[in-house]
Amino acid sequence: MDREHIKKLLEDVQAGKVDVQAAMDKFRALPYDDLGFAKIDTHRAIRRGFPEVIFCEGKTPDQVSQIVRKMLEHTDIILGMRASEEVHLAVCEVAENVIYNPSARAIIVGNKPEPKTKGTVLVISAGTADMPTSEEAAITAEVMGNRVERLTDVGVAGVHRLLRNVEQIQKATVLIVVAGMEGALPGVVAGLVDKPVIGVPTSVGYGASFGGVCALLTMLNSCAPGMGVMNIDNGFGAGYLATLINRLAG
Amino acid sequence: MDREHIKKLLEDVQAGKVDVQAAMDKFRALPYDDLGFAKIDTHRAIRRGFPEVIFCEGKTPDQVSQIVRKMLEHTDIILGMRASEEVHLAVCEVAENVIYNPSARAIIVGNKPEPKTKGTVLVISAGTADMPTSEEAAITAEVMGNRVERLTDVGVAGVHRLLRNVEQIQKATVLIVVAGMEGALPGVVAGLVDKPVIGVPTSVGYGASFGGVCALLTMLNSCAPGMGVMNIDNGFGAGYLATLINRLAG
Amino acid sequence: MDREHIKKLLEDVQAGKVDVQAAMDKFRALPYDDLGFAKIDTHRAIRRGFPEVIFCEGKTPDQVSQIVRKMLEHTDIILGMRASEEVHLAVCEVAENVIYNPSARAIIVGNKPEPKTKGTVLVISAGTADMPTSEEAAITAEVMGNRVERLTDVGVAGVHRLLRNVEQIQKATVLIVVAGMEGALPGVVAGLVDKPVIGVPTSVGYGASFGGVCALLTMLNSCAPGMGVMNIDNGFGAGYLATLINRLAG
Amino acid sequence: MDREHIKKLLEDVQAGKVDVQAAMDKFRALPYDDLGFAKIDTHRAIRRGFPEVIFCEGKTPDQVSQIVRKMLEHTDIILGMRASEEVHLAVCEVAENVIYNPSARAIIVGNKPEPKTKGTVLVISAGTADMPTSEEAAITAEVMGNRVERLTDVGVAGVHRLLRNVEQIQKATVLIVVAGMEGALPGVVAGLVDKPVIGVPTSVGYGASFGGVCALLTMLNSCAPGMGVMNIDNGFGAGYLATLINRLAG
Amino acid sequence: MDREHIKKLLEDVQAGKVDVQAAMDKFRALPYDDLGFAKIDTHRAIRRGFPEVIFCEGKTPDQVSQIVRKMLEHTDIILGMRASEEVHLAVCEVAENVIYNPSARAIIVGNKPEPKTKGTVLVISAGTADMPTSEEAAITAEVMGNRVERLTDVGVAGVHRLLRNVEQIQKATVLIVVAGMEGALPGVVAGLVDKPVIGVPTSVGYGASFGGVCALLTMLNSCAPGMGVMNIDNGFGAGYLATLINRLAG
Amino acid sequence: MDREHIKKLLEDVQAGKVDVQAAMDKFRALPYDDLGFAKIDTHRAIRRGFPEVIFCEGKTPDQVSQIVRKMLEHTDIILGMRASEEVHLAVCEVAENVIYNPSARAIIVGNKPEPKTKGTVLVISAGTADMPTSEEAAITAEVMGNRVERLTDVGVAGVHRLLRNVEQIQKATVLIVVAGMEGALPGVVAGLVDKPVIGVPTSVGYGASFGGVCALLTMLNSCAPGMGVMNIDNGFGAGYLATLINRLAG
């Protein structure tokens, strides 16, 4: 991770440019800002070319806005997930150029970047009620520099609706497939393509859907290989993983 | 249930043909044979036109063969489910004309009847490993007098295999769809037809299939309406319910 | 599904009436209206003789009313399930002749059809608290053209209440049996009749009823064959399946 | 528990009959024999008028036979539950008058006592496969001095078989009702009587019976009050509790 | 159940006092009042000497008050469980002499009877937070005519608090022991007495108590025999079962 | 526990200083105050050198304030856990010198003692959202007389943040490690130290974290030995156990 750093340090020590105590101190210098309640990894954005991401759930609006203010010293694009309207308002106090998507509960501070990848991330959702999660995935992928397409309400109950879109499906580089209830859509899609599929179960459903457990199990047990599965409602994680994969495609 | 019987009894009492004590006795006469460890409902076969069915699991081979011997006094076709090879041998000791299907673990004593219904029961299985359960369903339906067709190994991982058979699927009167692992097939089939679908989860799978629980939940949560669900591996129940439905069709 | 359509198209191509590109386009013509957030299967109502059904949970009132407005271009009866009072009000803005049943949370737009079937769907509920689900089932069956009867509060704790109604029970063509808590009623009913029984567990209960799981398991494990099981609280699915079965009876 | 003992000891100390150290020692004298791997409560049989009971599962045959040999110094009737054939043979090495019931996996050392109670314990089982557990309950109750009756194979799938025996059912003082699969029988019985019912779920079943969990939940959620529930397959516990209740009746 | 009734009817038919049709009608006369949404078992109170009990959860205040008004035609004491303050107010509209216990959520209409039994029901609770359930049990037992004692906040964390009360515990005829969290108290009590113990798990706790599941399992697995277990928070059921047992003691 | 007491009593009886009845009475004298709804163990604080602790959840504000008032007769420091703002206000009515920490939901009545131990308790939390539980642990340990350090937001997703603090981690005497979501932090810490680690799962997370179950299982299954696990969100228990361990270190 910091092998180069260590090597340089060793050479400096050898050359007498740095004494042992100073080397020890440098070695321990923190690559993060410490706010007391949170440690911000300030090197990360530079290192990875990603925007910073804040998971807002379980943090107070005040904590989030402090983190945003600190981050803006190092970065010019920030993504906040699972953000309530209260968090949105608190962030508006400390930043300009804030966009809030209430369905996906996502905040973007700064400008969405132009797509940097050749490939396309296709986000498919089984039903209208799955859109908060599929939008979370799509926004994450967009903010991280992907070309993103969407295909909505094509659940397996009417498999012909899916098959009508088979061309668009087969042209995508990575596919994020979002489904609640019985969660069968990602497996059917994985059977139609030769590309990596990311299955995202949602908590949409009632009774024996058990808050997304049924959809999760269905995806894990899919007999169509080629799919990796995310936690229930984890659109962000799907967008992030799709980005890592899409970058490999150039 | 026996309203006719009661009415006749009351009229006989009124007419003096039967005295009160005799009426009381008749009223209590058992409509079953009691073997001590089991009570055999001997009226049932006559009343319903069904063969007698023995659930062999948890009974000793000797208990099963005693039940078969007793039943043969009242019926000429008996179906034994979940029968081990040991049970099969024990039954051969007390009955002739015994057929054993080791995959479905089913014993038939007597001759399979000719189909009595106009409609067709189509038994679809998702994979080769689901065949013990799908055969249990098919044999049950055949023995109960249905015209039965089979369609095998058409799981949703390659949805085109299913769609190639859409005509046969749409011509059936009742459909039994058997699937393990992610269990998505019955829901996809239910989306293709206007006929009742009976979903049967199987315990085929590993890991998070949890012995059929995943397939069971998938079927219960299917967003395609028109399906009733059976217990895991309950091919017999599916064949029985299909028979009740198919009879309504004439 | 559209074999006729394909055959006709092929003949038109052969006859030179349609050129290849046009055939390709037709082949891809969408049999649904796309509202962006939802795809409406407009052919379905015509094809199946069913009213359109909207599952309202997880959709905004505005989304539902847009769907209703679009559907009214193709159909004159619509059923909305799991509809809140807010959804009801939104639908009243775009449609006339709207009936709302707050207990079953069902909206009917248009006139309930006359019964088209000879057979009868009997909806039995175990307790007063199960009525939202049993009414959901009954209304669905009525709107889909069935003759429907109801039998209420006949749980197995006082099995004589059930037995008093055995004649009505045995005359029905299809039975929907709704029960929460221990969920034993459908199995007892299935033991009394020769007709298909649809078991619907409800989330009524507390403690170890686990929101309907106990009732669901009880129905799946019933030792009385002849029953198919629905998801917890899925009255709509039961009414729909009952319709498919009842139609077979003429 | 030993208040009398303490009072007597105090008086003896006061009277100078016992010195303080001796009192301390007595106070600590063990009311059990210690075999190293097990402590045998030798006062219990005398105190309660019950036979000693050994739960054999998880003990080696040698451990069980050592316990039996030690117990025979204090008691002349011993009950061993969950005993394998190997345990049975080991016990025969150290004791005479040993009876082994392989279905209930119960060993009795010594003579079954004559019934000491006026009331009757009725043990009802739903199916033939439930008999190991129902026999475990019945044998326990017999050995503990109860008048015991049995009613076998009267599950709710054919509720008329149960109702034919309603008189016997209503005459019992305490009822033990044993059922696997959906486990509905105890609730139906509790609705027919004014007497305490002990429900015992068994692990009989398959698929979603989950090794007795379904039957257990059904009994806990029964809407017929008047029932206490035991652990899955715990026939011994049911026989023991029935004894405590039946003794109250004189 | 109504054997006497049937016999008398048969004799009357024989004697010509009643004709067949009338006998048939009588045979079907309903032993309950039908309110449409509920069937009231009006014979039950007379037959059993118990007050009527209404489970109010899942019923509207209006439905409860209608049931109360109807019941008052046949009985002068009614117990309502799981009653909200709204239900309480609705009942006050239609009845006099109404007492409401908000902690136990119980309504009593009419006067609590004098104790009719010689024995004593002792209700023990592990902690202050378990009192709603223990009071539900105690009130039920009192209204059903038992002599009731209470022992509060004696959980096993300080086992000496329990042991200080061992005399009171050992004098009781039946014991109801109520505990949440780890639920160990009933097992410890059952090890101290020779009397039937009714274990009632409560939903008190957090984290891995899973809403009472831990306490429930603990009671089912208790190695102290002599206990029957109720559903989570089912104080009413415990009071009812204690009554059935206590009556046996005279 | 009171062996000394018993010995002294026996000697006094022997010496004639105390008569038998008085000894019996003393023996039964209650070492707690009884408020009806709660029994307060007044000897405990003196005996153990711990402050009294009240678990406020499930108690009314009035009950808590009564308990506090009673306790102040015997102790000058009280800790209240899971206390709402309402409870806080009620306690302020009956006590002075009350501090309330709303995040940890802890009330302290009286002055925090000076650290009495040489060792240090280090409380590590994985994320900002875990702080209510980690603060509950830290406050408990402080009030019980430990030297406490805190390390916040060092989850395993960026393992270098943890490793930067390895010196502080290795110097602690006992470590409390608090984590939600996947709960991997305590196991990684246990692999870095030779000291006892107390793992506390929190309910922080969503979807398949199941309210802390995932974190709980992760800690129980950790392949790094040297860790004991607490219930989900049980910061208090962790602080208490850490105190018992830290005292051993002098």
Add this chain to the structure above:
Amino acid sequence: MDREHIKKLLEDVQAGKVDVQAAMDKFRALPYDDLGFAKIDTHRAIRRGFPEVIFCEGKTPDQVSQIVRKMLEHTDIILGMRASEEVHLAVCEVAENVIYNPSARAIIVGNKPEPKTKGTVLVISAGTADMPTSEEAAITAEVMGNRVERLTDVGVAGVHRLLRNVEQIQKATVLIVVAGMEGALPGVVAGLVDKPVIGVPTSVGYGASFGGVCALLTMLNSCAPGMGVMNIDNGFGAGYLATLINRLAG
């Protein structure tokens, strides 16, 4: 999927080269061989450049060898997963050049291809006992044409063992990380790299590992983004998905 095929067919029909009925027949020609118990997708290998894969569990040795013999008509490399020694022997009867890896339970018929990709798949396993699954993944990836590296026994209990290999870890194109017990390794790895990570839980462990459920949940809840999760023990699926991703990298 077969758009080209359809277009060509339409043109042939237009050109009069193919008549309508023949077109209909061709349209329905099966792209698979039907063995009765299994349908083999013979086009797939050609289309995708992948070897054929047989999931052997639940198939008899005879069924597997028949499938192999049929496949060898179309392909020269076959991979059999979850193959027992019996299956291996049966395959040797019908094929040459068969390699069997008993730990991974994998059969390879034909020669492993040379790596076709530039990128590297790194397969990391947490412990020795996880190797059956990690080998299943590695063999699958190798047979599918990837350059594969392995890193074994680097679980998080000694995080320094992992960190010593950080360079190899950071150079990989795709990472498959296999872990049982608490399953924390994939999350820690995902925090160290910018590449897609595929987490594979194994059933290694005991007690509360619940056959791999703990490891599965840990991976789903990982707070390090960039990971997709497979079913428990699904090494094959991981190797397959890694292949799809690695191909994108050229």
Add this chain to the structure above:
Amino acid sequence: MDREHIKKLLEDVQAGKVDVQAAMDKFRALPYDDLGFAKIDTHRAIRRGFPEVIFCEGKTPDQVSQIVRKMLEHTDIILGMRASEEVHLAVCEVAENVIYNPSARAIIVGNKPEPKTKGTVLVISAGTADMPTSEEAAITAEVMGNRVERLTDVGVAGVHRLLRNVEQIQKATVLIVVAGMEGALPGVVAGLVDKPVIGVPTSVGYGASFGGVCALLTMLNSCAPGMGVMNIDNGFGAGYLATLINRLAG
């Protein structure tokens, strides 16, 4: 962890005693032996004064014996847990002075050390069947240099057996309490002492004990503070944690 090492290295580089490349190499030198299938942490024994521990489950006998042979180059005492008889025999091939405890499934190579601690670890087990786990804990603690005492078969069903031993219990420095079934013993013990208690649930039990889950939950929910909980059957972990705690006591 190796700060001293790094400092020394830096000083040597500064002094020119070590050049940069050599420093880099040293920095990467493995502190473990790599057997291919396992990495042995050879520094650990020296660093911690603990014997090496091998978890044998999931390793072949050959793998275990190779690990033992390698370890004996660095250490003279090895502990092998979960070792089968086959593993024992394989180890005897490569080592002398091997002791095997078949109940605890533990292998000791070398001589048990003399106790090095002043304090005592007391291992309490609830029943005879829990002894494999309690012995695993006791042996681990002994081999790690603790003074160990045992108390067997003192379950809460007869709480007086426990109370008779209260002195021994209160004198221990750390307590390991092992219990299956309902698992209440550790909580009762924790209420009797001021010392750290380690609760170990076992898989002993049947039915709703769910393989130790009930005992595990009971311990996690115990209302007596001062206990940390281990995984089901994890006697080794308990012995290891007890050692870490006992060392603090000097």
